[in-house]
Amino acid sequence: xxxxxxxxxxxxxxxxxxxxxxxxxxxxxxxxxxxxxxxxxxxxxxxxxxxxxxxxxxxxxxxxxxxxxxxxxxxxxxxxxxxxxxxxxxxxxxxxxxxxxxxxxxxxxxxxxxxxxxxxxxxxxxxxxxxxxxxxxxxxxxxxxx
Amino acid sequence: xxxxxxxxxxxxxxxxxxxxxxxxxxxxxxxxxxxxxxxxxxxxxxxxxxxxxxxxxxxxxxxxxxxxxxxxxxxxxxxxxxxxxxxxxxxxxxxxxxxxxxxxxxxxxxxxxxxxxxxxxxxxxxxxxxxxxxxxxxxxxxxxxxxxxxxxxxxxxxxxxxxxxxxx
Numbered sequence: 001x002x003x004x005x006x007x008x009x010x011x012x013x014x015x016x017x018x019x020x021x022x023x024x025x026x027x028x029x030x031x032x033x034x035x036x037x038x039x040x041x042x043x044x045x046x047x048x049x050x051x052x053x054x055x056x057x058x059x060x061x062x063x064x065x066x067x068x069x070x071x072x073x074x075x076x077x078x079x080x081x082x083x084x085x086x087x088x089x090x091x092x093x094x095x096x097x098x099x100x101x102x103x104x105x106x107x108x109x110x111x112x113x114x115x116x117x118x119x120x121x122x123x124x125x126x127x128x129x130x131x132x133x134x135x136x137x138x139x140x141x142x143x144x145x146x
Numbered sequence: 147x148x149x150x151x152x153x154x155x156x157x158x159x160x161x162x163x164x165x166x167x168x169x170x171x172x173x174x175x176x177x178x179x180x181x182x183x184x185x186x187x188x189x190x191x192x193x194x195x196x197x198x199x200x201x202x203x204x205x206x207x208x209x210x211x212x213x214x215x216x217x218x219x220x221x222x223x224x225x226x227x228x229x230x231x232x233x234x235x236x237x238x239x240x241x242x243x244x245x246x247x248x249x250x251x252x253x254x255x256x257x258x259x260x261x262x263x264x265x266x267x268x269x270x271x272x273x274x275x276x277x278x279x280x281x282x283x284x285x286x287x288x289x290x291x292x293x294x295x296x297x298x299x300x301x302x303x304x305x306x307x308x309x310x311x312x313x314x
Contacts, residue, residue: 090278091278093277093283107258110260110312111257116282118310130308133304133307137300137301141300141301142283142285143284143286145277
């Protein structure tokens, strides 16, 4: 693959769109990615509509989407259905990151073509470990859609 | 069909280490279906997954038709468990990996199974088309052994240790 470079082992800087209504939660995740090695810009959309508007507006390419199950307004599952049903957004990898969710929620998320379902850890150390795994797999090992 | 079938079937060497193994009921082995026609590539993947800390069992399909027969429990594969994860090559005899992907993701009883494309192809058209067909991710196998093992380690860490798989 690519040799380690100036952005914490990533071949280029990456941009992740995080759908999150709580700015403090977003900052925590940002810190987790920093602790995991950086090289990642986290952009926040406060709800599903803002996320869709951002993705459809052009602008810098989004490499990866992180979305929760529960959102103000239409929920994560509705957002996922919209993303994965639309030719302009369906190929962007969408990882559901949720601190809750029943077994039925997990199943419905996979059935709606989420690229993966992740449990959101409650503390920064575990969140940084998860961010590290996302970086090593999605940003270093996987071919992202162009 | 079970990888390394001269040995007793069972989990690879790794055993639960008391760490984060939240996604499976305790004691259950993760079932992985590897669809790959090249014996060399099968062996490499098998070796890489033996290092995994999550107990797993690798099943082999040598072409796309065999993969579909296994997934649909057709004879003689009735006893093969439904996989938790599919590793899918694209260029396969009989039925091609792209067709397998399309069939799996169009089938309401199979589409929830994560499909990881593991191929030598790095063609932009393949990457786009497979994501459009709802492949869960796309990996171009690196040629060098060390790089391959490092990718497989990242795969194992993400898919076997961190992801919450669909309940069975």
